[in-house]
Amino acid sequence: MNGDALTLEALRRYAEDRRPAFEAELRTLVEIPSVSSDPGRKGDMRRCAEAAADLFRRYGGRAEVLETEGNPLVLGSFDSDPGHPVLTVYNHMDVQPANEPEWTTEPFRMGIEGDTYRGRGTTDDKGPALSAFFGALAARDAGVPLNVRFLWELEEEIGSPSFKGGLERHRDLLGTDAIVVSDTVWITRGRPSTPAGLRGLQGFRLTLETARHDLHSGVVGGAARNPLAELMTAVNDMVDGPTGHIKIPHFHREVVKPTRKELKEWAQSGFDVATFRQDHDLLSMRTVEPLKVMKRIWARPTMEVHGVVGGYTGPGIKSAVPPRAEVKMSCRLVPDMDGATTLARIRKFLARRHPDVVVHEEHGLAPFKGHVTGPYAQAVKEAYAFAFGVPCCFTREGGSIGAVRTMEEVLGCQVFFLGLSLPSHGYHAPNENYDWEQASGGMVAFAHYFEQVSGLEAKP
Numbered sequence: 001m002n003g004d005a006l007t008l009e010a011l012r013r014y015a016e017d018r019r020p021a022f023e024a025e026l027r028t029l030v031e032i033p034s035v036s037s038d039p040g041r042k043g044d045m046r047r048c049a050e051a052a053a054d055l056f057r058r059y060g061g062r063a064e065v066l067e068t069e070g071n072p073l074v075l076g077s078f079d080s081d082p083g084h085p086v087l088t089v090y091n092h093m094d095v096q097p098a099n100e101p102e103w104t105t106e107p108f109r110m111g112i113e114g115d116t117y118r119g120r121g122t123t124d125d126k127g128p129a130l131s132a133f134f135g136a137l138a139a140r141d142a143g144v145p146l147n148v149r150f151l152w153e154l155e156e157e158i159g160s161p162s163f164k165g166g167l168e169r170h171r172d173l174l175g176t177d178a179i180v181v182s183d184t185v186w187i188t189r190g191r192p193s194t195p196a197g198l199r200g201l202q203g204f205r206l207t208l209e210t211a212r213h214d215l216h217s218g219v220v221g222g223a224a225r226n227p228l229a230e231l232m233t234a235v236n237d238m239v240d241g242p243t244g245h246i247k248i249p250h251f252h253r254e255v256v257k258p259t260r261k262e263l264k265e266w267a268q269s270g271f272d273v274a275t276f277r278q279d280h281d282l283l284s285m286r287t288v289e290p291l292k293v294m295k296r297i298w299a300r301p302t303m304e305v306h307g308v309v310g311g312y313t314g315p316g317i318k319s320a321v322p323p324r325a326e327v328k329m330s331c332r333l334v335p336d337m338d339g340a341t342t343l344a345r346i347r348k349f350l351a352r353r354h355p356d357v358v359v360h361e362e363h364g365l366a367p368f369k370g371h372v373t374g375p376y377a378q379a380v381k382e383a384y385a386f387a388f389g390v391p392c393c394f395t396r397e398g399g400s401i402g403a404v405r406t407m408e409e410v411l412g413c414q415v416f417f418l419g420l421s422l423p424s425h426g427y428h429a430p431n432e433n434y435d436w437e438q439a440s441g442g443m444v445a446f447a448h449y450f451e452q453v454s455g456l457e458a459k460p
């Protein structure tokens with residue numbers, strides 16, 4: 001191993017030298033609209049997998065496109081020697097749709113404005129994936145005695161429906177000592193954090209049909225039922241809008257409170273409500289007390305209304321009684337909640353109060369409790385400190401990554417997180433972006449991480 005090539009200075013130079021290559025590769029990936037929720041994009045999903053495999057091969061690695069029941073997985077490898085430890089980096093190559101009206105540039109064209117890269121997927125999750133990729137090249141070129149593998153999923157944004165089957169089918173190829181995921185956000189710029197847990201998710205829809213077609217509200221109104229109003233009442237019975245308080249009996253029964261140690265760490269994390277508000281463009285909030293905000297986004301479940309379908313939405317009003325309506329909802333789950341139990345409680349509650357409302361189950365992801373001790377977790381801390389010059393803290397993550405629990409279960413190894421995205425990068429938002437500071441620091445952090453774990457004994 002050439003230690004000189006792994007000093008901070010040398011790695012920074014390595015990253016700087018690769019900037020044109022990084023930008024070209026990011027452009028290639030961002031300009032493939034790999035929107036997994038859009039059935040019309042099947043061809044693009046395949047094209048994205050092929051482009052990813054091609055990337056590993058062009059830089060001297062091996063790559064395979066692994067078939068699943070749904071979109072394929074891409075496995076890229078930079079192997080050194082079968083006797084060396086194996087570390088797998090997980091990222092996802094699929095992205096959210098990008099039809100928000102606030103986009104100021106074409107979402108599937110990569111815009112470069114100084115150090116900022118703009119476009120759907122730049123930060124979630126193609127940019128972080130490429131930071132890890134170039135970090136692996138630096139480690140390989142320095143002769144770090146590690147086999148680095150990359151597992152790139154193409155169905156993360158739809159709840160990873162084929163991931164478990166895919167891992168089981170290709171288990172022989174996927175053996176690894178540990179996994180590191182780069183798909184999470186920091187507290188804010190200059191404040192790295194790594195999650196000690198992720199929230200889960202249980203999606204569902206409510207529908208109600210009370211007539212066959214629009215009716216004149218002067219003719220039938222008063223006697224006819226209004227499905228939109230009834231669904232609004234049903235929602236209001238379940239959750240209080242202004243506070244977010246969930247009113248379903250026993251809903252919170254399994255919720256584990258954050259420990260005193262966790263709360264202390266959060267208090268020192270640098271989390272600041274004004275910054276949070278600014279990073280996310282929030283106009284107002286349910287609370288502005290920092291610890292309450294952190295508990296709400298990391299340690300408490302939610303019940304959210306995502307969309308309402310039904311009735312007249314054109315200009316002015318149409319005085320009709322709508323025949324049917326739908327509400328799209330989900331709950332974020334925290335340890336030790338369970339999606340099926342949560343949904344059963346919702347069903348029971350609605351069956352009693354609103355017996356005609358039909359509850360349709362959507363995808364569910366279990367919450368995840370992470371690992372904060374041991375050499376792999378310690379190496380994450382050291383990688384951030386080395387590359388960014390500031391210590392990171394263990395917080396939790398409010399979002400969900402379905403693959404994480406599945407990888408631990410099927411591959412029998414632990415998952416750690418080395419995220420590089422910032423709140424201001426706008427996950428799922430219009431004008432999503434990534435930047436060179438995070439990208440280049442990320443390459444250095446990953447190279448250092450690879451160097452450290454190459455010295456560890458097998459599975460933690």
Ligand code: BES
Pocket residue numbers: 124125156157158159160183184185201363365397398399400401402427
């Ligand atoms: N990268 C996110 C998960 C995430 C979000 C981590 C926020 C940290 C903070 C991931 O791509 C994502 O968006 N997951 C979805 C999954 C869902 C669509 C099944 C989520 O959390 O909504």
Ligand code: MN
Pocket residue numbers: 092124125156183
């Ligand atoms: Mn993501």
Ligand code: MN
Pocket residue numbers: 096124157427428
């Ligand atoms: Mn996402």
